[in-house]
Amino acid sequence: MVFLRRTVMRRCLLLLATLALLLFVSSFWLPQGGVRDCGSALQPCLSFYHQTPEPPLAPGDWVEPDGAPPLLQECPGQSFQAWRLLQYLKSSLADADDVLLEPYLQSWDQLLNFMESLGKVVSFFSQKVKEKVVLIRELSLKHSTEAHGKRSPPDHSGQQTPASFGLKYGAYRSVRSMVEAELKAGVVDFSRRTDSGCRTLLRLHRSLLWLKLMLEGLAEGPDVEGRYKTPGELSRDAYKVALAPHHPWMLRQAAEFVFLALPDRQYFLQLVCVRSQQEAVPVLHVIIHALTLAHTQTQRILAEHGMLELP
Numbered sequence: 023m024v025f026l027r028r029t030v031m032r033r034c035l036l037l038l039a040t041l042a043l044l045l046f047v048s049s050f051w052l053p054q055g056g057v058r059d060c061g062s063a064l065q066p067c068l069s070f071y072h073q074t075p076e077p078p079l080a081p082g083d084w085v086e087p088d089g090a091p092p093l094l095q096e097c098p099g100q101s102f103q104a105w106r107l108l109q110y111l112k113s114s115l116a117d118a119d120d121v122l123l124e125p126y127l128q129s130w131d132q133l134l135n136f137m138e139s140l141g142k143v144v145s146f147f148s149q150k151v152k153e154k155v156v157l158i159r160e161l162s163l164k165h166s167t168e169a170h171g172k173r174s175p176p177d178h179s180g181q182q183t184p185a186s187f188g189l190k191y192g193a194y195r196s197v198r199s200m201v202e203a204e205l206k207a208g209v210v211d212f213s214r215r216t217d218s219g220c221r222t223l224l225r226l227h228r229s230l231l232w233l234k235l236m237l238e239g240l241a242e243g244p245d246v247e248g249r250y251k252t253p254g255e256l257s258r259d260a261y262k263v264a265l266a267p268h269h270p271w272m273l274r275q276a277a278e279f280v281f282l283a284l285p286d287r288q289y290f291l292q293l294v295c296v297r298s299q300q301e302a303v304p305v306l307h308v309i310i311h312a313l314t315l316a317h318t319q320t321q322r323i324l325a326e327h328g329m330l331e332l333p
Contacts, residue, residue, distance in 0.1 A: 094305060097295035102135040104294045104309055111312035121197040121319050123158065129316070130155050130226060133233060139293055143283040151229055154222045161219045162194035165203070169193070194219065197323050205327065214333055220324075221332045227320050228264055234313040235260035240290060241306040250299070253290055254281040 094105035110132060113125035130151070137148040169192065193203035200219045204210045209218045239256035251259075258281045266274050287299075294309070296302045324330050 094308065095295060097293075100135075100139065100293065102132060102139050102293055104305065107132040107136075108308060108312050111316050114316055115319060117196065119198070119319075121316060121323065123162070123194055123196055123200060126197070126316065126320075127155050127158060133230075136233075136293060140284060140289075143280055147280065151226065154226050157217065157222050158194070158219050158226075161217075161222075162192070165194060166192045197223065197320055201323060201327050201329070210329070210332070212328070212332065220327075220329055223320070224324060224329060224332050227317065227324065228268075230313060230317050230320075232260050232264040234310060234317060235263060237306055237310050237313070240287070241303050241310060250287060252284075253287055254284045257281050257284060 094103075094108055096105065097103060107129055110125045110129040114122045114129060116122055116125075134148055134152055134155070137151070138145040192199075194200045200223070201210075204218050204220050209216065210220050211218070215221065236253070236256050239251060239259060240253070242251075244250050258278070261277055261281075266277070269277075291297065291299070291302045294302060294305050296305055321330075
C-alpha cells in the first residue's frame with residue numbers, strides 16, 4: 023500500500039511538472055507588460071542593465087563603439103551570421119524617428135537562428151517568437167491585399183507582392199505607421215488581448231530586451247574572484263529583469279530548466295565567430311549597440327501611444 027501511494031505521488035508530481043513546462047512553453051517569450059523599475063526581490067538590478075533612457079536618435083547617431091571591428095566576417099557552417107544581423111538592424115533605423123518593419127523582422131530571422139543554435143529546448147521555445155514574426159507579416163499581407171489588391175508595385179525581383187508592398191510602402195512599412203493605422207482601424211484593444219500587430223510587436227520587443235541583456239552579460243569581464251558567469255546564469259539574470267515580472271510563479275520555476283540546458287560560454291563565442299573572450303568583447307559591443315538603438319526607438323514609439331502595457 024505504501025509503495026502504491028508513493029508511485030501515485032511520483033506520477034502526480036511528474037504530471038504537475040509536465041503541465042508547468044507546457045504552460046511555460048506557451049508564454050516564455052510573451053511578457054504581458056512593460057519593464058518596471060528594478061530593485062525588488064523579484065526583479066533585481068543587473069550590473070549590466072541601465073535604467074537611464076537613451077537620448078533621441080539623430081541621423082548621425084549610428085556610430086559603432088570605439089574598439090569595434092570595422093566589419094563582422096562571415097562565419098562558415100552556421101545559420102546565424104552576426105554581420106547580417108547588424109546589417110538588418112542598421113537598415114531598420116534608416117528613418118531617424120522610426121523603425122522600418124521589414125528589416126526589423128529580418129533581424130528577428132537572424133535572432134531566431136541564434137536561438138535555435140542553442141539546442142532543442144531553446145529551439146522549441148523559439149517557435150513562439152517565430153509565430154509572432156509570421157503574424158506581423160500575415161497582417162501586412164492582409165492589409166495590403168484589402169487596400170490595394172493586385173495594384174501593388176513590383177518588388178526588387180519585379181514581381182507584384184501585396185506582402186512586400188505592406189512592409190515597404192503600406193501601413194506596415196514601419197512601427198509608427200503600423201501603430202497609427204491600427205489605432206485608426208480600431209484593432210488595438212487596451213483592455214483585452216487581440217491579434218494586433220502592436221500587441222505582437224510588444225511581445226517581440228520584450229524578447230529583444232531579454233536577448234540584449236544576456237549579450238551584455240556575455241560581454242562583461244570576470245567577477246572579483248576571476249570567474250565568468252555561465253550563459254545559464256546570465257540568461258536567468260536577464261529573465262528576472264525582462265520577463266519574470268510578467269510571469270506567474272510556476273512559469274518562473276519552469277524557466278530554470280531552460281537555463282540549465284544552455285551550452286557553455288565557449289559555444290556562445292563560436293556563434294559570433296571568435297575564439298576567446300578578448301576577441302568577443304568588441305564584436306558583442308557592436309551587436310549590443312545595434313540592439314539598443316532598435317529597442318530604444320521601438321520603446322519610444324510604443325510609449326508615445328501608451329502601448330507598453332497592452333494586455
